[in-house]
Amino acid sequence: MIIMNRNIKENIISILESNKGLFISGEKLANELNVSRTAIWKAVKNLKEAGYDIHSVSNKGYALSKETDILSSKIIKNNMPNYSDKFNFLIYKTVESTNIIARGMAINGAESGTVIIAEEQTSGYGRNGKSFFSPYGTGIYMSIILNLKKKKFFNRSLITTAAATAVSKSIEEISNKNTQIKWVNDVFINEKKVCGILTEGAFSFEDGRLEYAVIGIGINVHFPKNGFPKEIDSIASSINTENNADIRNILIAKILEYLYEYYFNNVAFYDEYIKRSFLIGKEVSINVDNKDYTVKVLDIDRTFALIVKFQDGKVDRLVSGSINYRGV
Numbered sequence: 054m055i056i057m058n059r060n061i062k063e064n065i066i067s068i069l070e071s072n073k074g075l076f077i078s079g080e081k082l083a084n085e086l087n088v089s090r091t092a093i094w095k096a097v098k099n100l101k102e103a104g105y106d107i108h109s110v111s112n113k114g115y116a117l118s119k120e121t122d123i124l125s126s127k128i129i130k131n132n133m134p135n136y137s138d139k140f141n142f143l144i145y146k147t148v149e150s151t152n153i154i155a156r157g158m159a160i161n162g163a164e165s166g167t168v169i170i171a172e173e174q175t176s177g178y179g180r181n182g183k184s185f186f187s188p189y190g191t192g193i194y195m196s197i198i199l200n201l202k203k204k205k206f207f208n209r210s211l212i213t214t215a216a217a218t219a220v221s222k223s224i225e226e227i228s229n230k231n232t233q234i235k236w237v238n239d240v241f242i243n244e245k246k247v248c249g250i251l252t253e254g255a256f257s258f259e260d261g262r263l264e265y266a267v268i269g270i271g272i273n274v275h276f277p278k279n280g281f282p283k284e285i286d287s288i289a290s291s292i293n294t295e296n297n298a299d300i301r302n303i304l305i306a307k308i309l310e311y312l313y314e315y316y317f318n319n320v321a322f323y324d325e326y327i328k329r330s331f332l333i334g335k336e337v338s339i340n341v342d343n344k345d346y347t348v349k350v351l352d353i354d355r356t357f358a359l360i361v362k363f364q365d366g367k368v369d370r371l372v373s374g375s376i377n378y379r380g381v
Contacts, residue, residue, distance in 0.1 A: 061088060061096045067127045069107065069117035073298065078114035103146065104172070104190075122190070122275075122298055124170055124305075132299075132306035136313045145171045147189070150178060152253060152269040155196035159265040160255070163198050165317075170195040170305070177271060179249045180375055185271045186282055186289070193272040193301050197312070201254075201263050210357040210372065211316060213238045213252045216268050218322045219311035220248050221329050224272075227304050228292050233331040236350075236359050236376060240272075241331070245290035248272040270308070274301050323355055338377040 064086050068077065083090045097115055101107055106118035126142035133140075141164075148154060148171040155169045171194045174187035187194050199212065220240050221232040224247070233241040240248035254266040273291040281289045293300070314320040332350045339346055339361070348361035351368065359371040 061086060061092060062100055063125075063127045065093065065096055065115075066100065066105065066117070066125055067131070069115060070125070070128055070131075070299075073117050073121070074119040076108075076110060076113040076116040081114070120298055122301055124172060125302055128299060128302040129306045129309075132303050133310055136310055139313055139317070140166045140168050140309055143167070143169050145169070147171065147173045147175060149176045150174055150269075151194050151196040152178075152251065152267055155198050155267040155269070156253060156255075159198045159200065159267055163200065165198060165200045167198040168195055168309070169198075174271075179251050179271070185249055186273075186277075186285065187271060188277050191273070191275040191277050191291070193270065193274055193305060195270050195305065197268045197270070197309070199266040199268065199316075201265055210237075212266050212268060213250055214326055214357045215312055215315035215322060216250050216252070216270060216308075218326045218329075219308045219315060220250065220270060220272065222311055222325060223304055223307035224248070224292055226307060227300060230292070232329055234326060234329045236330060236332055236353060237357065242290055242292065244331075246273075246288060247290050247292055268312075272304070274304065323357075326357070327353055332376065339371070339374045340377070341371060341374040 065082060068082065068085065079090045079093045082093045086093070097107055097109065104123050106121045106123070108116045108118065110116075124144050126144055129142065130137040143154075145154075151169045151171050151174065155167070158167060158169070171187075173189035174185070174194050177185035177187035177194060179185045214237060217234050217238040217240060221234055224230065224232050224240065224242070230242050233244070235241060238250035238252075239246055240250075249271050251269040252266055253269070254263050256263055273289060275293065276291045280286060315322045330353055333352060334350065336347060336349050339348055346363060348363050350359060350361055352360040354360060354370070359374070360368065361371060362368050
């Protein structure tokens with residue numbers, strides 16, 4: 054019964070989404086879904102309680118508001134022409150952290166392509182435990198599970214860089230704004246951060262191989278109603294300040310399509326990544342093994358390692374480290 058109710062709600066949203074702003078009678082919905090009008094009424098009531106902006110008018114039926122941008126697995130899949138069958142979605146209203154949920158599922162053997170998404174995170178976090186501001190309904194907070202137990206060979210550096218490139222390209226297609234990537238995985242617009250990516254994983258004690266990875270992606274899509282917290286207001290931004298309907302669902306769909314191409318289908322993306330990198334030629338502060346250094350970024354090689362020159366003239370190749378660029 055629970056599965057049936059879930060399907061009813063998803064199907065109702067799919068129909069209303071396809072006719073956004075137009076009223077559809079309860080009788081028509083009931084006939085199309087082969088259920089009672091009471092079942093339709095109950096499902097719509099549950100959808101409203103979940104946050105869907107559905108208008109109900111006697112003798113007219115139900116209509117989904119044109120301005121709605123609530124997350125929906127059905128709408129996401131409808132915007133994935135190539136790989137909708139490769140991903141399964143779990144969407145929550147409020148969670149502590151999507152990465153925490155994803156890690157627990159990965160430990161229990163969840164398959165690659167499992168995606169956890171939330172409207173809000175109460176304890177979202179990034180590198181080094183930094184808090185990630187995750188207010189309700191304004192951003193994308195999602196984690197993608199990669200089960201690597203059956204994968205014979207993979208390049209660890211490709212996981213995060215593939216995600217960063219997928220996010221950058223998708224944002225550009227949605228917003229028509231240029232994006233930049235701060236090595237290794239933060240995405241900027243006009244030198245302000247709009248996306249952070251954190252990849253976590255677990256290694257096997259027996260052979261040292263990575264058993265699973267979780268890619269956590271946090272994107273500031275809409276400008277928060279009360280603005281960004283004071284401590285990040287000067288360094289953070291959002292993709293847009295307008296409430297474009299379904300922008301979050303469409304953006305998620307695009308990101309996952311590109312990620313599948315880059316990571317699972319091994320489509321080359323180095324050129325796409327490197328042309329968006331904006332640190333080459335700049336002096337930055339970098340933390341390596343808990344020590345801070347000032348370096349000049351010379352290049353990023355084809356393995357996505359950072360080529361830097363230290364103040365003593367030494368040139369080195371770094372595969373990990375945290376760059377501090379204007380406090381971000």
